[in-house]
């Protein structure tokens with residue numbers, strides 16, 4: 169903090185990453201539309217048209233978050249007040265993510281509970297649903313276990329034992345990876361494709377976005393595990409890890425809803441409207 | 442990147458970084474607010490130009506200009522008329538009103554009103570802004586690529602699906618809204634955190650200025666409503682490009698699902714556009730009546746209840762889809778309930794003026810104009826809230842008149858009110874009173890001539906979103922178009938005067954409005970220095986910006 173500032177807040181230095189991120193998003197969007205409509209874009213084939221924009225966005229994220237970690241660890245600008253702000257920011261971000269999933273659950277319930285005039289039964293005729301008590305159940309167990317392991321890691325962080333915490337964060341991330349592997353396996357063996365009507369539409373988008381969030385959460389945890397190995401968390405201040413843990417619990421809860429409603433209760437038996 | 446990445450905070454705080462990097466890399470709430478305001482003006486020029494085209498076309502029966510324009514744009518007259526209506530609405534909602542009220546005034550004045558040195562996340566603040574120009578570029582592409590997106594701003598399938606508009610235009614529109622939505626969500630996170638975490642010591646929420654309250658509630662609505670739109674847009678995108686069937690009955694989907702998701706976002710969205718306006722108007726009415734706002738807490742909680750109830754009324758936009766009568770009864774009742782807190786606000790503004798020593802300066806004129814015209818729009822809203830009435834009125838010009846009274850004459854009047862109120866603070870210049878008054882009166886007359894006749898047209902059954910109409914509607918349409926010419930002339934006058942004043946205006950003072958102005962922004966110089974409140978103001982012993990005479 170500069171000498172004259174009497175407030176506890178963080179006056180962030182100018183940064184090129186926001187504008188870079190925004191224009192990368194433009195690049196990605198144009199690439200995406202050209203991919204959808206099979207127009208030529210930088211001579212790239214098919215979905216590769218997404219690659220330039222996407223890589224630039226990922227690069228921006230890396231550079232941006234590297235700065236945030238530096239500001240926390242090296243410049244020590246994350247005062248108690250700034251830390252409170254960062255935690256609030258994370259909670260609000262998760263709240264907005266919850267509302268994103270609300271849209272997909274809305275789509276699911278709209279059809280599966282018979283609000284739609286064009287859905288005559290659920291699951292729709294010709295759809296062979298997955299058995300909830302097979303892979304989906306294993307995945308439920310995996311995610312619930314990972315909720316326990318991440319809490320264990322949290323206890324170690326709060327006790328100042330970063331190395332032990334790192335171990336348990338790695339275990340959590342490993343469980344996340346296992347979940348993803350099983351999910352991919354399940355997709356590969358499902359009897360319906362994405363374009364086979366409303367059931368696969370709701371199923372794949374809801375579970376797919378959830379899977380993507382597991383991927384993001386796992387990545388977040390891996391970064392935290394590495395930071396724990398570098399002893400970057402203190403019992404008093406570990407916003408990065410705390411955010412990753414909150415995010416992980418959020419992903420966990422979304423899965424419970426998916427499991428209970430999409431796979432189990434509204435999976436079988438067939439109900440007609 | 443001259444002084445920037447290294448040690449910007451070491452030396453003099455009032456030395457802003459120089460050149461393009463000051464803006465591109467900004468982490469300063471005032472600079473970002475300025476960029477938002479400039480952006481909003483640019484979008485308004487495009488959006489306003491399109492509305493003028495619409496009015497010229499509708500000035501008389503038959504097709505006047507769109508055959509030529511349509512051909513120029515590689516489209517057909519009727520389609521391109523729809524493209525123009527769509528682009529006009531999306532521009533005004535997402536690229537004019539929201540950036541001006543929230544991004545512009547919110548960024549400028551929320552930190553200053555709570556005595557904070559900046560926003561909570563200054564760097565994220567900048568990506569909120571910089572996502573908007575790419576979103577605007579995508580929106581323009583949606584209008585000019587292929588046939589152009591002519592779906593209306595509500596993007597209803599099947600018209601917005603592959604069957605209705607197979608080319609790339611609608612995909613550009615969807616991605617444009619995705620980026621604008623991401624910008625809003627990040628901005629909302631920033632405002633909520635700033636307001637909850639960075640208020641000056643002693644400024645409890647119950648002492649926070651009403652514009653701060655308004656922005657807080659607006660941000661909560663954005664945070665919760667925008668992601669639902671994002672989800673819906675994603676489904677539309679996959680329906681169009683990956684063969685899903687969310688909105689397609691052929692695959693068991695349902696177009697009505699779109700309407701539910703859209704309006705679950707869309708109704709909170711209309712409050713997102715008007716709540717900040719409420720906040721601004723409260724300050725202006727209080728300042729120029731030299732009285733504190735009547736019923737301050739009631740005003741704050743009226744906004745909060747409008748925000749909450751605003752989430753459960755969405756299907757009043759869908760009375761004609763064949764909903765069951767019980768659903769309709771419910772949505773009628775809750776929609777009308779919103780008129781209660783809205784009425785509280787209007788009566789409180791009047792009570793604030795009551796017995797005050799009112800000075801009718803330009804900002805006050807716009808604020809009073811707002812109250813007057815917004816009330817007209819609110820009253821027609823209550824009419825439309827009745828399902829039985831709305832079956833006849835839905836998709837007619839009566840609805841167009843309603844939402845222009847609350848938006849063009851509500852939100853936009855509040856933007857002008859805020860602009861004149863804070864002009865000195867933002868630019869350090871004095872706006873000539875005569876010019877402001879002339880601008881107000883010509884706009885006030887112009888927009889009323891423009892929009893009031895649309896009530897009559899709607900009641901007579903003229904449908905919205907059509908390029909042509911039967912001769913019976915010709916007279917009032919002609920009057921309406923005269924109103925558009927007058928409004929546009931007034932706007933051009935405003936732009937020219939503003940440019941001149943910004944360059945050659947007289948220097949203003951810290952507080953040009955006197956005793957009535959009691960919020961913290963009036964305690965710093967005009968224009969406000971690059972950094973404000975390095976020394977945190979203290980509210981524990983009362984409001985340091987209040988004037989001793991009170």
Ligand code: HEM
Nearest residue numbers: 711715757758780819822823825826835836840844847848
């Ligand atoms: C007393 C408060 C209000 C009530 C009861 C109300 C009611 C309604 C109803 C029932 C409709 C649907 C009409 C139809 O499509 O048939 C409507 C449309 C609309 N309202 Fe309001 N409204 C109110 C305030 C507002 C405010 C404050 C705004 C924005 C600042 C607003 C903006 C709109 C817009 C943009 C539409 C048209 C949407 C479209 O179809 O494109 N309204 N209103």
Ligand SMILES: [Cu+2]
Nearest residue numbers: 708711757758
């Ligand atoms: Cu509404």
